[in-house]
Amino acid sequence: MADITLSSAVRSNLNTLQQTASFMSDVQNKLATGKKVNSALDNPNSFFTASGLTSRANDLSTLLDDMGQSVQTLKAADEGISSITKLVESAKAKANQALQSQSQYERKQFASQYNELLTQIEDLAKDAGYKGKNLLAGDGNDLTTIFNEDSTSKLTIDAVDYTDxxxxxxxxxxxxxxxxxxxxxxxxxxxxxxxxxxxxxTTLNSSSSLSDSNVISTTTTLEFVDAIDSPNAIISGSDTVTAGATVQDLVDSLNSISGVRAEFDDTNGELTIYSDQDFHISDTVDTHSAALSTFEVAATALASTGALLSDTGSFAVGDTLTLTDGNGFELGSLEIEDDTSVDDLTNFVNDFQGVSASFNASSGRLDITSEVDLSLTSDNADFASDAFSANTTGVSLSAISDSGFATDSDINRVVDRLNTALSSLRTQASEFGTNLSIVENRQDFTKNLINTLEEGAGLLTLADTNEEGANLLALQTRQSLASTSLSFAAQADQNVLRLF
Structure with a gap:
């Protein structure tokens, strides 16, 4: 090809076409990529400056994703605190309900419900995590959010522990x-x-002299003798009754003995003596060995649920039994009637929540089980007497342990702690809210900064499509004209051939 000689005109037009083609290639590349600087060869200064801006924007974009995850973690913690606050408020409501009731059993139930709420609080705190990070789970869950590419700007959020x-x-x-x-x-x-x-x-009446009775000697002095604990011993605290006393004196003396009740019917002269324990009346002073057999009472355990309570010295028609708990709260009362039986007493105790009773017919014992302190008392001083001694407190039961809501002071202490817990929760929610605001603010700032960096890189490298489109159109026109000019130059060389 080196031996081929082109005319000056042809060569000039050919160079113009080649140059135009090169320009068109550059313009087309700019239009295709949208950039006027695609490599360091195009413009080293703009290329490397734009690369630096783009790299920083990419780094910040990665951090922006991490900020978004931090925001979600904080939102999860905030939702957890909001729900825990509601549960604590419910626990406070339970405490206030307990305070409004004097029933130990109801307070015991409220204490159980309170404990269940605390369990739910702990479970909720354990479930408030996001992607393995739980700001309500304590140690190991602190959250660090990095805001810039060299990690010199960051925020550390301390976790709290509500799981316990x-x-x-x-x-x-x-x-x-x-x-x-x-x-x-x-x-x-x-x-x-x-x-x-x-x-x-004829029958005697209450004002008749005992000496008129055909069963008592006119010279006899009557004494009341314990036939169980201290056989043939005068019952402690009882008075002797002389033969000159009246029937009413005898009745009054019998009724003064704890666990013994005497009733006299003036209409038929019948004297009925009830006793919780064996005893007899002696008509021999000091020795107490000679007993009036007609005045002996043999006490036995009630052997059936149908046995009448009024057949004992502890119960009389008209007595009122009262069941109360340790706070003095009255559960209920039972009035003894002439047909009130052991079964009626058992059912009365069983009527109340947290209390149960069962009767053992073989031993005559009434077993009472209660979840709280309990007292069964009577307005009859002889109720549940023992060894001819009055039981002034009735039948009492002390629970092995009381509930945490047993007394008003116990409940008030719990309410104070709940108020402190609510204050702590609100403070922590405010702290998390502040942290969330900081992270969201930095998130918005980072988004805007990334846009600024990318815009700056674009100003250095992006092509003006309108300008490049005009350039391409001009180059196409130039190429067309150069082709025409090359054709004319070639025709001038062909004129020489016509000479031959």
């Missing part, structure tokens, strides 16, 4: 004792004897 509600650094709310009940029992026993007091022909 009893922690003093957390909610400081401990489970309440739910209390443990106990069992007590007492024996239902007694006996009676009925004696008709007459003078041999």
């Amino acid at each position: 509600s009893s922690l003093s650094t957390g909610l400081n709310l401990s489970d309440l004792a739910e209390g443990q009940g106990a069992t007590t029992s007492f024996t239902l026993q007694g006996g009676k004897t009925t004696i008709t007091l007459t003078d041999g022909t």
Whole structure:
């Protein structure tokens, strides 16, 4: 090809076409890529400056994704605190309900419900995590959010531990004792004897002299003798009755003995003596060995649920039994009637929640089980007497342990702790809210900064499509004209051939 000689005109037009083609290639590349600087060869300064801006924008874009995850973690924690706050408020409502009730059993139930709420608080705190990070789960869950590419700007958010509600650094709310009940029992026993007091022909009345009775000597002094604990010993505290006393004196003396009840019917002269324990009346002073057999009472355990309570010295028609708990809250009362039986008493106790009773017919014992402190009392001083001694407190049961809501002071202490826990939750929610605001603000800032960096890189490298489109059109026109000019130059060389 080196031996081929082109005319000056042809060569000039050919160079113009080649140059135009090169320009068109550059313009087409700019239009295709949208950039006027595609490599360092195009413009080293703009290329490397834009690359630096783009690299920083990419780094910040990665950090922006991490900020977004931090925002979600904070939102999860905030949702957890909001829900925990509602549960703590519910626990406070339970405490206030307990405070409005004097029933130990109801308070025990409220204490159990309170503990269940604390369990739900702990479970909720454990479930408040996001992608393995839980700001409510304590150690190892602190959240660090990095804001710039060299990690010199960051925010560390300390986690709190609500997964154990009893922690003093957390909610400081401990489970309440739910209390443990106990069992007590007492024996239902007694006996009676009925004696008709007459003078041999007519019945005596309450004002009649005992000496008129055909069963008592005019010289006899009557003494009341314990036939069980201290056989043939005068019952402690009882008075002797002289033969000159009246029938009413005898009745009054009998009724003064704990566990013994005497009733006299003026219409028929019948004297009925009830006793919780064996005893007899002696007519021999000091030796107490000679007993009036008609005045002996043999007490036995009530052997059936149908046995009448009024057949004992502890119960009389008209007595009122009252069942109360340790707070003095009255569960209910039972009035003894002439047909009130052991079964009626058992059912009465069983009517109340947290209390149960069962009767053992073989021993005559009534077993009472209660979840709380309990007292069964009577307005009859002889109720549940023992060894001819009055039981002034009735039948009492002390629970092994009381519930955490047993007393008003217990409840008030819990309410104070709940108020402190609510204050702590609100403070922590505010702190998380502040942190969330910071992260979201930096997130918006980073988005805007990335846009600024990318815009700056674009100003250095992006092509003006309108300008490049005009350039391409001009180059196409130039190429067309150069082709025409080359054709004319070639025709000038062909004119020489016509000479031949």
